[in-house]
Amino acid sequence: MAQIAANLQRIKNGQRRYAITPRVPAGFIQPEQLQKYIDVANEFGAVLKLTGSQRIMITNLKAEDVDKAWEMLGMEPAYTVSNRVRSVKICPGTTFCKRAKQDSVHLGMQIERKYLSQEMPSKMKIGVSGCLNSCTESRMKDVGIIGTVEGWNVYAGGSGGAHPRIGDLIAEVTTEKEALALVDRIIAYYKENAQIERMGEFIDRIGLEAFKAAVLGDLEGAPAESKSDEPAVFLPGHGNDPEPEAPRLEAGAPITPDTIIRDIVDTYPNVVPVLQSIGMGCLGCPSSTAEPLWQAAEIHGVNVYDLVQKLETARKGA
Helix, strand or coil: CCCCCCEEEEEECCEEEEEECECCHHHCCCHHHHHHHHHHHHHHCCEEEECCCCCEEEEEECHHHHHHHHHHHCCCECCCCCCEEEEEEECCHHHHCCCCCCCHHHHHHHHHHHHCCCECCCCEEEEEECCCCCCCCHHHCCEEEEECCCCEEEEECCECCCCCECCEEEEEECCHHHHHHHHHHHHHHHHHHCCCCCHHHHHHHHCHHHHHHHHHCCCCCCCCCCCCCCCCCECCCCCCCCCCCCCCCCCCCCCCCCCEHHHHHHHCHHHHHHHHHCCCCCCCCHHHHCCEHHHHHHHCCCCHHHHHHHHHHHHCCC
């Protein structure tokens, strides 16, 4: 019988088949590691399966082959028991993605190194996204962090499964260090006070406001590296919400390279075909529409001044 981490996948005709899942931080894997997966699959007649946690599962293994497979891989298991931090899912962020607003890889890897496989009251999944598109489904994770132009939004209590739950916004912070400090507080409070329940169930049981009060406080100990004199943490409904932004493009105002895509679309919907003609198919995506026109032009390889001229012509109805 296997001595190292493996999951029983099925029993068919009296035969047991197992799966193993090596740890792949942030889903980044080297070619030589991929070759080891191939070697194991060929050696033991296994099947490779991509998972939703940015890993590669090796399944259809016999019990007697599990230890041998781990030895060939030379990798550590992603996790060993259920009631632990099972995954930290990380998007490409500003390291690789043109849409990202923050460096989710740098932040996510710090969280992954600190928390992966830590024992918890129940299983925990964490998601880190570099923009509001949230490709890692961060609001569907027990702890979710989403990058914005201003900093990071930190969520808690999300989950999928039979009873899906959208995570609650706990706070908006300005710096990566503040985001890490808040994640530490959320996990510590949950770990110390929850029963055998997911983060969302814990929040529902004690109440969202009580949870926020416990994990926020004055964020004592969080490095005060705000980019402005505004509060480091915005707690909606508690008197320190950020002021709503005034419209940045009034009707009749000209379009310039610095005009935000969202404002162009909202104020002059008749120019949308011009934007679509250069390949902007993401006009419904929050991250892309938050970009200035010059950045969109750069991404799509067009001259911004030529684009402005076309938009102005369409705006004026010429």
